[in-house]
Amino acid sequence: MLWGGGYLLLRRVFEGLAGLLTGQPHEVSAVFFAAVISVSAFWACHQILAQRVDRLLFRSRVSTATLLEEMTQKLTSAIHLEQLAKLLAEDIPALLGASWGGLMVLCEAETCLEMLGEEAFDIPLGEVLAYWQEHGSESIPRSLLQSWVTPQTLAMMEARDVEFIVPLQVGDQIVGLWGLGPREGRRSYTSTDLQLVRALAHQSALAVQNARLVRSMESHQAQLEEEVQRHTEAMTADRNRLNAILQNMADALLVTDAHGQIRLTNPAFENLVRHAARNLLGHNVSEVLPLPELAEAVRLAIKAPGVLHATTMTMLDPALNATRDVVLTERILRASVTAIHDGSAVICVLRDITHEVEVDRMKSEFISAVSHELRTPLTSILGFAKLTLRTFERTIAPVLADDMQRASQRVRRNLDIMVMEGERLTNLINDVLDIAALDAGTLEWNDQLCEVPHLVERVVQQYRNAVAEKGLTLTLDMAPSLPLLRADPERLQQVLGNLLSNAIKFTEQGEVTVRSWFVPAGDTFHDYVILEGGAIALAVIDTGPGIAASEIPLLFQRFSQGGDTLLDKPRGTGLGLAICHEIILHYGGDIWVTSEEGHGATFEFVLPVASMGSAAPVIIQVSPDEPAQSDLETLPFVLMTYNDPTVQDLLNRELAQRQTYRLIVSAFGADVVEQARLQSPAVILLDTAMTQPPGLEVLRALQADPQTASIPVITLSQSEERAQCRAAGAGVCLLKPVDCTTLHHAIVRLLTS
Numbered sequence: 001m002l003w004g005g006g007y008l009l010l011r012r013v014f015e016g017l018a019g020l021l022t023g024q025p026h027e028v029s030a031v032f033f034a035a036v037i038s039v040s041a042f043w044a045c046h047q048i049l050a051q052r053v054d055r056l057l058f059r060s061r062v063s064t065a066t067l068l069e070e071m072t073q074k075l076t077s078a079i080h081l082e083q084l085a086k087l088l089a090e091d092i093p094a095l096l097g098a099s100w101g102g103l104m105v106l107c108e109a110e111t112c113l114e115m116l117g118e119e120a121f122d123i124p125l126g127e128v129l130a131y132w133q134e135h136g137s138e139s140i141p142r143s144l145l146q147s148w149v150t151p152q153t154l155a156m157m158e159a160r161d162v163e164f165i166v167p168l169q170v171g172d173q174i175v176g177l178w179g180l181g182p183r184e185g186r187r188s189y190t191s192t193d194l195q196l197v198r199a200l201a202h203q204s205a206l207a208v209q210n211a212r213l214v215r216s217m218e219s220h221q222a223q224l225e226e227e228v229q230r231h232t233e234a235m236t237a238d239r240n241r242l243n244a245i246l247q248n249m250a251d252a253l254l255v256t257d258a259h260g261q262i263r264l265t266n267p268a269f270e271n272l273v274r275h276a277a278r279n280l281l282g283h284n285v286s287e288v289l290p291l292p293e294l295a296e297a298v299r300l301a302i303k304a305p306g307v308l309h310a311t312t313m314t315m316l317d318p319a320l321n322a323t324r325d326v327v328l329t330e331r332i333l334r335a336s337v338t339a340i341h342d343g344s345a346v347i348c349v350l351r352d353i354t355h356e357v358e359v360d361r362m363k364s365e366f367i368s369a370v371s372h373e374l375r376t377p378l379t380s381i382l383g384f385a386k387l388t389l390r391t392f393e394r395t396i397a398p399v400l401a402d403d404m405q406r407a408s409q410r411v412r413r414n415l416d417i418m419v420m421e422g423e424r425l426t427n428l429i430n431d432v433l434d435i436a437a438l439d440a441g442t443l444e445w446n447d448q449l450c451e452v453p454h455l456v457e458r459v460v461q462q463y464r465n466a467v468a469e470k471g472l473t474l475t476l477d478m479a480p481s482l483p484l485l486r487a488d489p490e491r492l493q494q495v496l497g498n499l500l501s502n503a504i505k506f507t508e509q510g511e512v513t514v515r516s517w518f519v520p521a522g523d524t525f526h527d528y529v530i531l532e533g534g535a536i537a538l539a540v541i542d543t544g545p546g547i548a549a550s551e552i553p554l555l556f557q558r559f560s561q562g563g564d565t566l567l568d569k570p571r572g573t574g575l576g577l578a579i580c581h582e583i584i585l586h587y588g589g590d591i592w593v594t595s596e597e598g599h600g601a602t603f604e605f606v607l608p609v610a611s612m613g614s615a616a617p618v619i620i621q622v623s624p625d626e627p628a629q630s631d632l633e634t635l636p637f638v639l640m641t642y643n644d645p646t647v648q649d650l651l652n653r654e655l656a657q658r659q660t661y662r663l664i665v666s667a668f669g670a671d672v673v674e675q676a677r678l679q680s681p682a683v684i685l686l687d688t689a690m691t692q693p694p695g696l697e698v699l700r701a702l703q704a705d706p707q708t709a710s711i712p713v714i715t716l717s718q719s720e721e722r723a724q725c726r727a728a729g730a731g732v733c734l735l736k737p738v739d740c741t742t743l744h745h746a747i748v749r750l751l752t753s
Helices: 002-022 026-060 064-077 081-096 123-134 153-158 189-248 265-271 292-303 354-399 402-440 450-460 464-469 489-506 575-585 647-655 669-679 695-704 720-730 740-752
Strands: 101-106 112-114 121-124 164-170 173-182 252-257 263-264 309-320 326-339 347-352 448-450 473-478 485-487 511-519 536-541 588-593 601-608 637-641 660-663 683-687 714-715 732-735
Touching: 064 081, 064 189, 064 263, 081 173, 081 189, 101 189, 121 732, 123 485, 164 189, 173 189, 252 265, 252 536, 263 588, 265 575, 292 326, 292 347, 292 740, 326 354, 354 402, 354 647, 402 575, 448 450, 448 489, 450 464, 450 473, 450 489, 450 511, 450 536, 464 473, 473 601, 489 536, 489 575, 489 601, 575 588, 575 601, 637 647, 637 669, 647 660, 647 740, 669 683, 669 695, 683 695, 683 740, 695 714, 695 720, 714 720, 720 732, 732 740
Parallel strands: 473 511, 637 660, 637 683, 683 714, 714 732
Antiparallel strands: 101 112, 101 173, 112 121, 164 173, 252 263, 252 347, 309 326, 326 347, 448 485, 511 536, 536 601, 588 601
């Protein structure tokens, strides 16, 4: 109508203008110009007119189903809350002609509803639930207010200019609120609008729930990425730190897989084996390294994961000598090999201990040399002290006047102290030599079948005087019949003597008991399981002050001494019990101590018995009966040579007083062989420390000569030479420093055998 009226108006105007200008009406021209102008105006304003018509004729021109389908697709494709906020707060309100729209969603803590967009505020969830807890998910239009709507809700809608509000609910949970402002021109929402909004609310609720899940997943993903980043940085730092440690550690490191293939080395290992990592990685240990002991240790570690395998090996290493020639030097390596618990890798740590072994060897040799050098003057001091004491008691003390008896007692006491301290020093030196020999593996073991009661009796006999002096009671509790032990009788006596000496030393009153018994096979002694054949247990029990619980674990360690060394004067080196422990372990036994402060101590050890056979026990017995000879011309003579003139003079004096045999002294080894041929002595006493010629060569010469081969020889030697002396044909091998009484008894036994 508007365009029709405009057209007619323009036509009349053009007709009037034509009439004024020409005096005649031009109807055709007026129609043409009016039509052109009307069409042009319509074309320029048709979009605005179309929008106006859309707003006026929306319900009749646009299908609700089509709009619902279009919006549903957009809601379904929106996975982020920002997209939903744009749809529900901008796009859909624009289609409905609403002035604005708003979306509130459930917060992550699910305690309130928070507004999306620039106008940020939140509403406690409890208040929101109260609106719809009795009316389901019914919407609230302000123009059609329901009776159940509270004044607070109405006040909130008016304050924020909310015309229409609908809850977004999934099941029983409200996940958000969708609100619309008033329509333009303050037109009210029709029933069709309300139906469309309610239809979109269900899809919007699902979209909000999905978007919340996506936001939660993204938040967790961000946290996970942050955690992964943090752990990655920590692992990178640890890896760099571990790599720095491996690259700079002094010990050589080798890592293999479960098949023995080399997977990792460090520079120290490459320097040790003189191979680059590129030549080692991927190869088996046995293929590229000339170390069969290491390959075997790796194999054992793979079979027993978690168990540490230690081995010592030697490796030939090329080096330049002073003349720039290549020579092979031997290097000693110590390897510690273990597989991780899942068996996927084997870790080998190698250390070049060549220098340590050499230093240890030099230390042992130094200790041995010093100890041996101390033995010779100590033997003279101790021997002459005993000789002086006996001479004083036999010849001087009886003829002294009464007023000289006090001085006589003082001299006797001084000589007793000299003998006692000399014997203690001898024991200390012997302990040091024994521990050095144990470390070097050179300690000699003269194993034979032994009778335990006889060994115990011999040891007890040595300490009866010490027990009597302290007023103690010494009790023997021996089983009536015990099987034989295969062991070195001297070493067993050393163990028993050490335990008994300690018990007497630390017991001031009461008694000391030595007990032995048989433990049958299958029984458990402490934590030691008795194997087939049974075992013999021995115990030394005292009534002394006992041992503190904190000191018990340290007793069998080297240089460890009980008591307060600041208050109690230590007597000894603390090696005695350590040597006892080593001797017992050597024979497959074990040793324990049980004690309580104030109630004495009990030392017990157990040794497996020897397999029973027809062999008779070899026992060195000291017979008190000596051949009675009154005519000195008829006495057998002993040919003796000793490296040290002082000790030789001492032995000559001591043995000559026995009047059981004649003693002929030879200063040089060559004289021994010649005199033995000429005089055929009953026994030859030979010091193996002679150098011109060496004592062992003299012994071999005596055994090789038919005239002297049948003469028994007693050798005086160091511990490490006893095996060589026996192999060369010695009848009796005694250790230096020699005790005159022991030497005399050995001579007598050979003379009477």
